[in-house]
Amino acid sequence: MKLGAHESASGGVHNVIGRAFEDGCESLQLFVKSPNRWAASALTHDEVRLFLKQGGSFGFSNIVAHSAYLINLASPKDDVRKKSVILMKDELSRCDLLRIPFYVVHPGSPIDDSFETGIGRIVQGIDEVYSDHGISAALLLESTAGMGNSIGGKFEHLQMICDRVKRADKIGVCLDICHIHAAGYDITEKYAQIIDEVNERFGDKIRVIHINDSKNPAGTRKDRHELIGKGTVGIETFRSLVNDKRFKDVLGIVETPVEDGRYKAELDLLKSLRNGVKT
Numbered sequence: 001m002k003l004g005a006h007e008s009a010s011g012g013v014h015n016v017i018g019r020a021f022e023d024g025c026e027s028l029q030l031f032v033k034s035p036n037r038w039a040a041s042a043l044t045h046d047e048v049r050l051f052l053k054q055g056g057s058f059g060f061s062n063i064v065a066h067s068a069y070l071i072n073l074a075s076p077k078d079d080v081r082k083k084s085v086i087l088m089k090d091e092l093s094r095c096d097l098l099r100i101p102f103y104v105v106h107p108g109s110p111i112d113d114s115f116e117t118g119i120g121r122i123v124q125g126i127d128e129v130y131s132d133h134g135i136s137a138a139l140l141l142e143s144t145a146g147m148g149n150s151i152g153g154k155f156e157h158l159q160m161i162c163d164r165v166k167r168a169d170k171i172g173v174c175l176d177i178c179h180i181h182a183a184g185y186d187i188t189e190k191y192a193q194i195i196d197e198v199n200e201r202f203g204d205k206i207r208v209i210h211i212n213d214s215k216n217p218a219g220t221r222k223d224r225h226e227l228i229g230k231g232t233v234g235i236e237t238f239r240s241l242v243n244d245k246r247f248k249d250v251l252g253i254v255e256t257p258v259e260d261g262r263y264k265a266e267l268d269l270l271k272s273l274r275n276g277v278k279t
């Protein structure tokens with residue numbers, strides 16, 4: 001696994017790569033625009049130029065973007081679905097400009113409608129986004145804790161979407177260890193069984209894993225990240241994960257609540273769990 005973190009893009013996207021190098025990242029996640037707003041100004045010429053210059057030495061294939069939180073392709077509201085498609089196209093075009101190959105998005109929530117209805121809307125939304133054949137970056141659906149009727153708390157949901165979208169070549173999966181544990185897949189007790197299942201369902205569609213411990217026990221459906229080894233998932237699960245050969249090329253991104261926004265200590269801890277590294 002290529003270990004890295006979600007690094008802050010404050011001051012411009014070109015700043016993330018320096019931060020990633022300082023933290024000892026082998027992979028990197030960032031927001032390509034403010035995550036809590038529908039609209040944002042375009043990336044500046046200088047931001048793009050500096051990002052591309054440093055991205056070459058970091059390796060573009062090790063970089064993933066995370067979508068804005070406002071996106072909800074499963075929404076019962078027409079205008080929210082429309083705005084979501086527009087925003088996704090904008091963020092994906094930013095990814096292409098920055099040569100970022102992957103874009104993680106939360107599947108969304110149908111609120112009071114059924115999962116089946118919600119999944120149908122998500123498939124339609126993704127098909128609409130990729131009806132523009134110019135888009136290069138691939139979309140990764142993130143597993144969720146299943147909070148508030150959200151889609152993605154069950155692996156079947158993600159598989160149904162992957163199976164139904166027109167552009168199968170553009171769809172992949174991002175697993176989040178905190179989310180799957182909270183959603184009821186007890187990764188501490190059943191690592192082998194759960195990881196076998198995701199590999200059977202998704203195989204090499206799994207491009208990113210969010211490496212987060214959980215404040216809440218398995219099955220609580222509460223999405224609260226905890227520092228590595230300090231939560232209910234526990235350090236031994238992370239040892240299994242970083243040494244799992246099936247995830248050799250996967251980007252393992254830490255999004256834990258570090259106090260100063262720096263992830264070096266978390267990444268050093270994870271690297272120390274690698275076989276052959278003394279702890």
Ligand SMILES: [Zn+2]
Pocket residue numbers: 066104106142
């Ligand atoms: Zn996420």
